[in-house]
Amino acid sequence: MQQLQHLLLRFVTVLFITVSVTIGAFSQRHFSNNEFSINGFRNPSIGVEYRRRHLSFHAGYYITAFEAGITTKFLKAGVTAWFLPVGKKENPSSFFAGASYLRGINLDYKNENALGLEAGFRWMVWKGLNLRIGGIALAAKGHDLKINPTPGISYSFFVK
Template sequence: MKKGILFSLLFSATSAFAQRSFSKNELSINGFRNPSIGLEFRHRQVSIHTGYYMTAVSQNSEGNPENTSFIRSGISFWFLPVGRKANPSSFYSSLSYVRGLNRTYKDQNGLMVDAGFRWMVWKGLNVRIGAAMLAAPNHTLKLNPVGGISYSFFFN
């Protein structure tokens, strides 16, 4: 019984801290790769994103990586804010639907899961680093590093 109460108190304190630490609303213009080249809207600890995504999931006949393009839309969860800035750096995890635009993924559906860290560099400028796993029918799982550059506008 005491463990349950302790867990509830810790969870409540963590949730309360996170709610105060993240801005209420955020609109990000994502300029490079993660989660996609597109837009993302965050409300407290949950965001939705959509845009164009490319990654190297295959190699050509000479062994060089080839970029494959997707349309990507999904949801992200933000947690463990770091620092004392008004808009802190934090960790994230994401689940996305992807639709292939070319190569062996053309017109195919898939799911992408990724996790990483977003560092708030200066004002709204931020960079991300993480890893993503792509799953699609008739393809092997692909694990790739992902990075991103974005600028965010905050609405509290």
């Protein structure tokens, strides 16, 4: 079963890279050149993010509840691809898919490495304020694959 999970994660990772490069090549003109975001909740993490056109890089503190009432904590860093912009705003809402490295800092995941694959939608509410809704598949050696929702709230600063 674990070999199947690893094979599935490898396949999804290769698919993610292929799709993000292909879609990114066609959607660069629809996104801002430079964007810096302060992320205040789970998606992608409580931390910072820098986006250049259709790709962004993030780092921060990630919390989740695999079981009710039990909070698992991670340090998280990764890359996100942005695609299919919605609307004609200068900074449009859009879909995203990302891959992240996570390092557990408590409970069963303490000092363990994990891989997270995320997908979702970012809604640009007003100026730089945006809300995200998505999901993450988190895989770590010796643990079952976990799938959780990943809501988020951020404020973005756009630099020309």
